Amino acid sequence: MKDIKKIAVLTSGGDAPGMNSAVRAVVFSAFHHNIEVVGIYRGYEGLIDWETKDLTLDDVRNINSQGGTFLLTSRSERFLETKYREQAAENLRANNVDALVAIGGDGTLRGAIDFKEQGVNVVCIPGTIDRDISCSEYTLGFDTAANTATEAIDKIRDSSISHGRCSVVEVMGRKRGYIALWAGMATSAEAIVLPEKWNGNYDTITDAIKQRHAEGRNSYLVVVAEGVTDAPKLAEIICEKTGIESRVSVLGYIQRGGNPTAKDRMYGSLMGAYAVEILTQGKQNRIVAIKNDKLIDYDTAEAINIHNNMLDSFQYELSLMLSD
Numbered sequence: 001m002k003d004i005k006k007i008a009v010l011t012s013g014g015d016a017p018g019m020n021s022a023v024r025a026v027v028f029s030a031f032h033h034n035i036e037v038v039g040i041y042r043g044y045e046g047l048i049d050w051e052t053k054d055l056t057l058d059d060v061r062n063i064n065s066q067g068g069t070f071l072l073t074s075r076s077e078r079f080l081e082t083k084y085r086e087q088a089a090e091n092l093r094a095n096n097v098d099a100l101v102a103i104g105g106d107g108t109l110r111g112a113i114d115f116k117e118q119g120v121n122v123v124c125i126p127g128t129i130d131r132d133i134s135c136s137e138y139t140l141g142f143d144t145a146a147n148t149a150t151e152a153i154d155k156i157r158d159s160s161i162s163h164g165r166c167s168v169v170e171v172m173g174r175k176r177g178y179i180a181l182w183a184g185m186a187t188s189a190e191a192i193v194l195p196e197k198w199n200g201n202y203d204t205i206t207d208a209i210k211q212r213h214a215e216g217r218n219s220y221l222v223v224v225a226e227g228v229t230d231a232p233k234l235a236e237i238i239c240e241k242t243g244i245e246s247r248v249s250v251l252g253y254i255q256r257g258g259n260p261t262a263k264d265r266m267y268g269s270l271m272g273a274y275a276v277e278i279l280t281q282g283k284q285n286r287i288v289a290i291k292n293d294k295l296i297d298y299d300t301a302e303a304i305n306i307h308n309n310m311l312d313s314f315q316y317e318l319s320l321m322l323s324d
Helices: 019-032 043-049 082-094 106-118 142-163 178-186 203-214 231-242 262-280 300-304 313-322
Strands: 006-011 036-040 052-054 099-104 122-126 166-171 191-193 220-225 246-250 286-291 294-299
Touching (some): 006 019, 006 043, 019 036, 019 099, 019 262, 036 043, 043 082, 043 106, 099 106, 099 262, 106 122, 106 300, 142 166, 142 178, 142 220, 142 246, 142 262, 166 231, 178 220, 178 313, 203 220, 220 231, 231 246, 262 286, 262 294, 286 300, 294 300
Parallel strands (some): 006 036, 006 099, 099 122, 122 286, 166 220, 166 246
Antiparallel strands (some): 036 052, 286 294
16 A cells, blocks of 8 residues: 555535635645645646645635635536546646545536546545535535525515515525525525425415415515526516515525535534545545544445435425424
């Protein structure tokens, strides 16, 4: 087993709060093991072009509270091509880098699996606000994003109450509904539209609003996960079928930014340190994961084949009960 003397670290794909905590822990843990660390700017793109900085403890000492990623990030189309992965691998070899720590979501994991063809040892850390890496019960950034969405929806709710409106609020999440579920439950939404559960029946939403209106309520909140249905269309349907003025708010990229919560800082630190431990143990091509609130790791090829598109059933059923 070859001793690890130098590693690289990058962040890839959509930025997520907690990424900086993970990078910080990678650097501190590596230095503890007398391992050098080179930071790669702009994810896989920077790996291809070799945009780097040798990282010291002072470089990362105070980044724990910062949102985004100080290493910058990107989505690399070039990395899908073999010739560019070979160029990236040659850059690592030419600079005596023994392994790579890649922090990101599904695309980052898939890139790491493809990179195995070039003989590169990659350890992944799941960093995505969508919480859509099935092998892990938690992904960096989710808690901050859910809290950001909740805070924004609370403010929108205040205005809805004042005007007697229905607010349709779209949140992020891609194909997973956890941000919508958590933010919707936290803000007492009358309806939460989730990709895992949506059947296209608008009447279930409008009928619920009519019932609550008949009971004397004067404002309503519908939280929609992006990509499930067209939020402006939903607001229009609500207005047509209930006669209640409806407005749309798309929260967008505000959910990616902001200071990470304590949970994202803590999990980022734990995952970053664990990634280095994996490398010092001689493991190759792994992804760090959380299961039953404990750190574990999977082979990356095995992890990508773990499919779990189901929401927590108890959480979902509770959301229905609390919306009555």
